[in-house]
Amino acid sequence: MMRSPSDTPRVLAIAEAANPDWVSVPLVGWSLAHALRARAEVHLVTQSRNREAILKAGYVEGQDVTFIDSEAFARPLWKLGEWLRMGQGKGWTMVQALNAIAYPHFERLVWQQFGERIAAGEWDIVHRITPLSPTIASPIAARIAKTGTPFLLGPLNGGVPWPDEFDSERRAEREYLSYVRNAYKALPGRKATLKHASAVLCGSRHTASEMPESCAHKVVYLPENGIDPARFNATVKPRSGLLRAAFVGRLVPYKGADMLLAAAEPLIERGAIQIDIIGDGPMRHALEEQAGGSECVTFHGWLEHREVQNVLRDAHILAFPSIREFGGGVVLEAMALGVPAMVVDYAGPGELVTPETGIKVPLSSRAGIIKGFRTELRRLAEDPSQLAPMAMAAQARVQQDFTWARKAEQVAQVYDAILTGRALPSVF
Template identity: 50%
Template sequence: MTRVLLIAEACNPQMVSVPLVGWSHVDAVRKLPDIDALIVTQVRNREALLQAGLREDTDFVAIDSERIAKPAWKAASLLRGGSNKGWTTVTAIATLTYPYFENLIWKRFGSQIQDGSFDLVHRVTPLSPTAPSRLAHRCRRAKVPFVLGPLNGGVPWPKQFDAARRREREWLSYVRSGYKLLPGYRQTRRDAAALMIGSQDTWQQVPQEYREKCVYIPENGIDPDRFSGRRNRQAEQPLRLVFLGRLVPYKGADMVIEAAADLIRSEQAVLTIVGDGPERETLERQAEMLGIGNGVRFVGRVPHEAVQQHLIESDLFVFPSIREFGGAVALEAMAVGLVPLVVRYGGLAELVTDQTGFTVEIGSRQEIIQQLRPVLERVAADPSLIETRSQAAHQRAMEWFSWEAKARQVREVYRWVLGQRSEKPDWGMPFPDVENVSSPKAVRQQA
């Protein structure tokens, strides 16, 4: 039995984004039969974990760092103007305040780490590679392996979308690479036993001398219980297109509307937009100006548990976001057998393959629209192109990206740093299509 101290500052099953990713990772790892894990999280997550059935001080410990965390969050909100933008600012402030949280962890668990009560320490969140860790050095001195990750972030803004960057209030993204000058940046990578890297962009940020410690494991995953349904309709005209995401400039809902306008106008397609945000009124006006208001349905924001039904009822998931770190929404579509059409850039490029979906290249807004339009027309003329990819999309999502599969991948990293396997785990970067490799089954057989 491997005893693991699982650190996830953001870890909440009732939230989305990073807190849900943190929860999903640690919950899957702690359920492995040969892992004895204790979760350490921030006190704001306490009630959610109790409601999930975890026992305080047995399954998890909540660390109260609100003395620093609460005013920091308020400061970030003020700098963002209360909007759902400026996430680089939020990350920067969290990075500066996070060391206090780790200091409290060391006060609580330092003696247990030093006396060998844990076989290894694994910090799951923060996901951002900008946040250094003092625990890495302290664990190394105690001869306890420290595993970091999955780390993900730093997808460059495409130069063609600088205006969108400014509309998103991403002022700090212009100087984001300065995080490498922060105290502890290189020491964290030097002292960690393994770095789980969530994307190729993050891999490129790792200094060459530390890459031998890196294992590629994307951050996002699929909960088969949340996405247990399957798309079982046969695609036909009018083709049912769906966009799912925040209605903000870089997600690209406006490009979907313009690219699909001719098909919608001729009743060869209809479009459902699921999500809300500051761009909604602009998008509604765009649809009306194009004369397709009756063929575009704005659903608004829906609970996470209701997302599946919208995906199952659709034929093609169109999501031309130009800056996705993880792209979990594409995995959610693939999990129910819904084929995605995405821009080959950032995290989406590592999830969607030619066998499981359709991709277009990054470019200017108009260039992306000009690429989307013929793909949509081709699929509308021959909906069987969807059906030939649906099963492969479902299989790829479940074999590589279910949380259970990812927990097994993480366990192989544990085995490696503990000397229980000689070779570093390597499943390829990005993961290959399932039919072309036996690695997913090999990982499963090692369970």
């Protein structure tokens, strides 16, 4: 029987990583799955490591959520990955490669517990939310397809190529596997997963471009990140006088905090800027030396996710020269507070920022990015108030398109199209 658009879909949401107390992928997994509860009858399936945080959030085990314990297989691989990465915060491609080995075991356990119920028609859709990486296949996609239940994949995001001008940073990050990353496209698991998906949500234009032509009709572009207004709702303080810029992120080569300091050096020397650096990592000591003990630069170290906004809301602008950012969640968080972003026009941040809501510096060499940021910072330092219209536009853009409630509405449109046999919508 063809479904009516007024029916509430029953969704089995598979999100191996879903945790309201963490950041990055686990927070995306949790936030989208949780927001979808306002649009569908959702039962969340996630890894057992997330149990404490999710139960604390009010979910009832067995009723709202099921926890899958795959640690016996996943933990040894995680430990191997930590050893192979040869340094905390480095070698993320290696992590994804090992996740691609570990994740199928998680899905096998999911199928053991839910396969018969899926076949019996207990859910209208099975939606794999995380992993986000397009390199990780879903071996249960074919099994689900045989039951007649639609399978939705995504948002998928990742694999943004390293800019040629930053090969030294690539090596400093120990991203050696990234040189052969595209080999994943030949894996049979990927082809089967895409073949049996009813739709594929792609979190970036780049990821959408990597989809084979045979499944182009299934692709829906939907940026992966969103904002929880309950987390980022601070009132921006009045900002006048000295230009204040903030940087938020791990202090690693590709994030570009060193390029920000180099770009701002003339302003720092004149005492014409205040820079707040939120985050920590292996480059912190070198960055502190680069800042030379200037009172114009404050290193806050790691802050709890909910505390970040207390520093961000004092800034005129988020200065974020990252050269390989898949999603750019921090950009949205700043925009939600009414803080425009200055970013490199590449990958996630380049897609999130528009000329009305922020400033985009062209991707080029290290020297070119420093020059671009220096020019823009100098211009803003002369009159920070010129950012006010951008601040209002940035906040409005987030409220219109990037709250998790809005994301859930956009995904629900895809659900409706799948279940009613209509063409997939352009939701963004």
